[in-house]
Amino acid sequence: MRIQEPNRTGMINAYNKTGQTPVGKGRKLSMGKDEVNISAEALEMLKQVEDPDSPARREKIQRLKKQVEDGTYRVPSDKLADKILSFWRKL
Template sequence: MKINPLKNTTFNPYQKQIQKSEDIKTNVQQPDKLEISSQAKELQKGNEIEKARQEKVEDLKQQVQDGKYNVDSQKTAEKMVDFWSNRRM
């Protein structure tokens, strides 16, 4: 049995893979892009409630650092008892 070689000497079984890799190299990928809506920008600014809360926290921090903040242990204990008794019911 005689096997005749292919007449076309330019035949390359991996031609499609080579072409794909060349296409990938030539394609320049676009950089990632991020767009923030105007509503999201408004939310990032914060609101009056958050600002007031932050001021209160800063004031409490300052009182604690100065030693002027006193905790009422009786009220704290009452709140803890209320919390745990309501939770178990």
């Protein structure tokens, strides 16, 4: 028994053509551009960040790394709770 699918090719072609827009003579299809938009909040956060190459920042990073390695680093729970609450209140 042989089953033929006469409309299969037609359906694939119809599907492929749905994304195309008709272009007349002399008209070119313009392509969109990629864009990156940085929010005002992100720009403000960038201003608040210390210079990554500053000696004070490098010293702080080394101190925190040592605390984590030694197991002496502790996150103050009250500060953590304040940050979580302020985040959820903004939403």
